[in-house]
Amino acid sequence: MATFLVTGGAGFIGSHLVEAALAEGHRVLVLDDLSSGSIENLSAVRTHPALEFLPESVTSKSILAEFVDRADVVFHLAATVGVFNIIESPVATIENNIGGTEAVLRMAAKKKKKVILTSTSEVYGKSHRIPFREDGDLVFGATSKSRWSYACSKVIDEFLALAYWREFGVPTVIVRLFNTIGPRQIGRYGMVVPRFLNQALAGQDLTVYGSGQQSRCFTYVSDVVRWLLLLSANDRAVGEILNLGNPEEITITGLARKIIEITGSSAGIEFIPYERAYELGFEDMERRVPDIEKIVACTSYSPQVTLDAALRHTRDWCLERQKQYAIA
């Protein structure tokens, strides 16, 4: 059994990874500054004897040094995420995402530890080469449009991780996550599925930004976690970039309709122009579909959870949470 360090382990994906790793018998160290994550996300495992949690930033040098030293593998998930965060706080986003990754890689280099870095499908930007392959070109808009700063911060993270591998032999693996969904994801920062579910369950119209014809591919969090754990013990992936996603594609209007149906809501759909939802001149990508040949070949694992099932599990979690809040 291994010892894992999960940065951002109190976040949405991180907390599921922590739970799954503990269930497999691993020891897990978590560093999370709780900027967007929450200790509540770890409530099911908070007292687990193999879990250690510190509410600290990855930029706290001495703590990071101690945790990296004790870990066999570092999963680096800590980042500022969500379109609203990025548009409202571009400085914090850029500095946190690049500075945090730099700190983790530098420490991993000292201790020669493997790092699995979570990048994003956003790095494909406005590319039209569907499905997106890892070796495809990345196409961004102008730097005056702050939404691209998130993607660019993650691209720098990728360059840095590859450079640490090539120059210093630090075993790094880069995964590009496509919209991941599931329990504990919050809608506050602009994530579409929790936002739609909350609106539908409250009987409010679902607010679709733009024409609604833009499409996305949603991956259930348990599939992402399974891939991450498989990669931790897989040396073939070192120095590689891998898409992690479910290629099942749906338009945002189609998603809104599906959510209205599975919640039995009487809500309608309201279309809001991008400039009102985000900022003037906001640019979106029309489609974002992963080519997953590489990750499937590398891990012999393909997504198990359909979009329908993923939405139903997430709906059930939202309902359960509403019940808990009502009792409290």
Ligand SMILES: NC(=O)c1ccc[n+]([C@@H]2O[C@H](COP(=O)([O-])OP(=O)(O)OC[C@H]3O[C@@H](n4cnc5c(N)ncnc54)[C@H](O)[C@@H]3O)[C@@H](O)[C@H]2O)c1
């Ligand atoms: N959810 C998705 O659809 C998606 C898609 C693409 C990529 N990703 C990537 O996956 C990772 C996890 O995303 P998530 O959706 O779980 O988001 P999240 O916001 O729930 O998780 C990020 C966690 O990192 C923590 N954090 C931020 N800065 C930190 C710092 N300096 N030190 C310590 N902790 C810090 C936050 O408190 C939070 O708990 C991120 O790197 C994100 O870029 C997510």
